[in-house]
Amino acid sequence: MRAEIQQLLVDRPEIRQFIRQHPNWYRRLSRDPSIVSQLEKEVNQFYGRTLPQRVEKMQNSLGLVMMMMEMLKMGQATVSGVQGPGQ
Template identity: 65%
Template sequence: MRRDVLQVLQASPELRQYVRQHPVWYRRLARDPGQLQAMEKEANYFYGRTLPQRVEKMQNQLGLAMMMIEMLRMGQATVAQAQGGQ
């Protein structure tokens, strides 16, 4: 493998770990170092760093927050009804 590719892998622990988990990239990068960008793109997808994945994660977190707020509102309404009924 070329030194420049090795330097990129050594500089980024996550890319190095990705290559270790997907050893096919050792061969691909040794034969064609130009595929480094393709490997980085696949690694970003693997680690969930693509824009659609981040948007989906944000939507899930927002949905959870909205559900918690709704549960708090229902709890407050129940307490208000219980106090009003006394």
């Protein structure tokens, strides 16, 4: 493997870990080192760093927050409803 590819793996441990999990990339990079950009795209997709994946993650988090707020509202309404007639 070329020295610049080896240095990339030393500098970026997430790429090194990805290649360890997908060993076919060793062979591909050894044969054609110009596909580093393709490797980086696949690494970003694997780790969920693409824009659509980030948007989906944000939507899921927002949905969870909204659900928790609704549960809190329902809990407060139940608590205030129980205390009101008893007073």
